[in-house]
Each structure stands twice: as C-alpha cells, then as structure tokens.
Amino acid sequence: MKIDYHMHFERGSYDFDWVQGFFDAAARRGLDEIGISEHSHGFTDFEHFYYDDLILDDSFIGDFQKKWLKKNKFKCPLDDYFTFMDELKKRGKPVKTGIEVCNFQDQKAVGELLDRYPFDYRIGSVHFLRGWAYDSSEIKAEWDERPLQTIYEEYAEEVEHLCAGGHYDVLGHPFNIRLFKYIPTFDVTPYLERVAKAMKKADMVVDINTGTRYRYPIEEISPYPDFMEIAADFGLPIITTSDAHEPEDCGAYIDEAITYAKRFGYTQSVRFQGRDRSFVPLG
Numbered sequence: 148m149k150i151d152y153h154m155h156f157e158r159g160s161y162d163f164d165w166v167q168g169f170f171d172a173a174a175r176r177g178l179d180e181i182g183i184s185e186h187s188h189g190f191t192d193f194e195h196f197y198y199d200d201l202i203l204d205d206s207f208i209g210d211f212q213k214k215w216l217k218k219n220k221f222k223c224p225l226d227d228y229f230t231f232m233d234e235l236k237k238r239g240k241p242v243k244t245g246i247e248v249c250n251f252q253d254q255k256a257v258g259e260l261l262d263r264y265p266f267d268y269r270i271g272s273v274h275f276l277r278g279w280a281y282d283s284s285e286i287k288a289e290w291d292e293r294p295l296q297t298i299y300e301e302y303a304e305e306v307e308h309l310c311a312g313g314h315y316d317v318l319g320h321p322f323n324i325r326l327f328k329y330i331p332t333f334d335v336t337p338y339l340e341r342v343a344k345a346m347k348k349a350d351m352v353v354d355i356n357t358g359t360r361y362r363y364p365i366e367e368i369s370p371y372p373d374f375m376e377i378a379a380d381f382g383l384p385i386i387t388t389s390d391a392h393e394p395e396d397c398g399a400y401i402d403e404a405i406t407y408a409k410r411f412g413y414t415q416s417v418r419f420q421g422r423d424r425s426f427v428p429l430g
Contacts, residue, residue: 148180148429149179149430150427151387151388151401152419153320153356154183154390155183155189155392158393161227161231170240172397176398180241182242184246184270185245190224190228191223199252207286207288208278208289211285212278215280215285243420245268245269246270248261261314266422267420271314282363295333299324303341306342310349310351318351320356320369322370322374325359325367326359327364339374342374343374343381347382351383352383354386355404356369357389357399358391368404368407378411385416385429387408388401388404389401
C-alpha cells in the first residue's frame with residue numbers, strides 16, 4: 148500500500164479546487180491514501196505558543212521571525228480545518244486528518260489542546276532550536292555562528308522533550324538538521340541513539356520524508372542512513388511522506404522512499420485511523 152501522510156494545504160486555502168490538485172498528483176503517482184498534516188502555525192489556537200517560544204527580539208534572528216509570524220500564519224481555528232476535512236471525507240476522498248506540531252516548551256498545554264480534536268494522527272517536529280527556526284533559508288547565516296556539535300546536542304534535547312510529552316504518533320523528518328549540508332566530522336552516534344531511545348519510549352513512528360530530497364541543498368531523504376540503521380535496530384515503525392507544500396509535489400519521490408526503507412529491512416508501513424495504527428505492506 149502506497150501512502151503519503153505528510154503534506155500541507157496551507158499555501159492555498161480550504162477550497163476544493165485548490166486541494167483537488169493534491170488528489171490528482173496522488174492518483175498520478177499511484178497513492179492509495181494521503182494524509183494532511185497542516186502546520187500548527189496555520190491555526191489561531193497555537194498562536195500564543197509561538198510568541199512564547201521564538202526569539203522575537205531585535206537581533207538578526209528575531210527581526211526575521213517577527214516578520215515570519217505575520218506572513219500567512221494563524222489563518223483560522225482548528226474547527227474550520229476539521230469542517231473542511233470532514234467534507235472531503237464525505238466526498239469520498241481517500242484522506243486522513245493529521246497535524247504537524249512544532250516542538251513547543253509547554254507540552255502539557257499543547258496536549259490539552261490536541262486532545263480536544265479527533266485527529267487520525269499527530270506529527271511532532273523539531274523546527275526550533277532554543278527559539279531559532281534553523282530550517283529557514285533567510286537566516287541560514289546563523290549556522291556559521293553556532294558550533295555544529297551544539298546544534299546536534301540541542302536537537303537531541305528538543306526531540307527528547309517532545310517525545311516525553313507523549314502527545315505524538317510520528318517524529319517529523321528526523322535529523323533534517325543536515326538540510327543545508329553542514330556535515331559533522333564528530334561521532335554523532337550518541338545523538339542518533341538518544342533520539343531513537345526517546346522515540347521508542349514514546350512509541351513513535353519514523354517519518355521517512357522526501358522533502359529534504361527535493362527542497363533543500365542536502366538532496367537526501369530524511370532521516371539519513373546512519374539514523375535509519377539505528378531506527379531499524381530499535382524496531383521503530385515507519386511512514387513514507389513527501390512533505391508537499393504544493394499540489395504537484397504530493398507523493399514526490401515516494402517510490403524512492405519505499406526503496407530506501409527496504410534497504411534497512413522494512414517491509415511494512417503504518418496506516419492510521421483515529422490514532423489507531425495498523426501495518427500494511429510497504430508500497
């Protein structure tokens with residue numbers, strides 16, 4: 148079964164003509180089911196978490212992030228999202244309702260908010276390190292100001308905190324901190340193992356994500372092979388995803404992701420329904 152559970156409608160609107168492009172691309176690529184995982188920054192319900200956690204001072208980072216929060220963010224409440232997704236399901240679309248939530252510090256409050264809604268699955272993703280949006284190309288220069296080993300330490304800490312909250316089914320794009328081709332020369336094994344252990348304890352699924360394959364300089368699937376070997380050793384289950392932000396990217400490189408997963412001995416992926424999971428043949 149070919150599934151893509153990580154994509155976003157947010158660059159358009161909750162309009163049937165806009166989203167039909169995702170289903171058209173899914174059909175062209177032979178997908179059996181897709182899942183929409185809108186970013187938490189699309190919803191008014193999450194606005195205060197961003198203002199609490201991000202660097203928003205007059206620094207290089209803060210200036211950009213203040214502008215970022217004003218651009219196409221917090222467009223509607225979660226209720227509107229569920230109304231639209233329910234209508235898609237009524238129309239017979241093979242779609243699941245997910246969400247991608249950033250690594251906020253107040254995990255208790257995040258969990259209370261998420262529990263109000265009947266998601267099919269929840270993705271938790273590290274998008275900020277100490278309030279810095281490290282994957283934003285506009286502030287990529289900050290990478291040259293921070294020791295790479297510190298970045299790996301902070302990333303592992305953020306994953307551990309996110310997993311400890313116990314609110315998520317999937318860890319989004321693990322170790323996408325390679326996205327701008329800053330490649331460590333030190334031994335990263337301890338960081339890989341810490342993340343795998345935290346995921347195992349939280350019973351979370353690995354998001355094999357092709358977004359870094361076609362949208363970032365690294366041009367590789369996340370997570371990269373060193374982590375995949377450890378994930379397989381820990382028995383962590385997987386999903387395959389495109390991280391599409393445009394309709395034509397739905398299912399992008401999914402066949403490559405399936406082949407990649409099989410290299411590490413995977414023969415099944417997870418299928419979600421109301422946060423219950425089942426295993427289906429991979430591809």
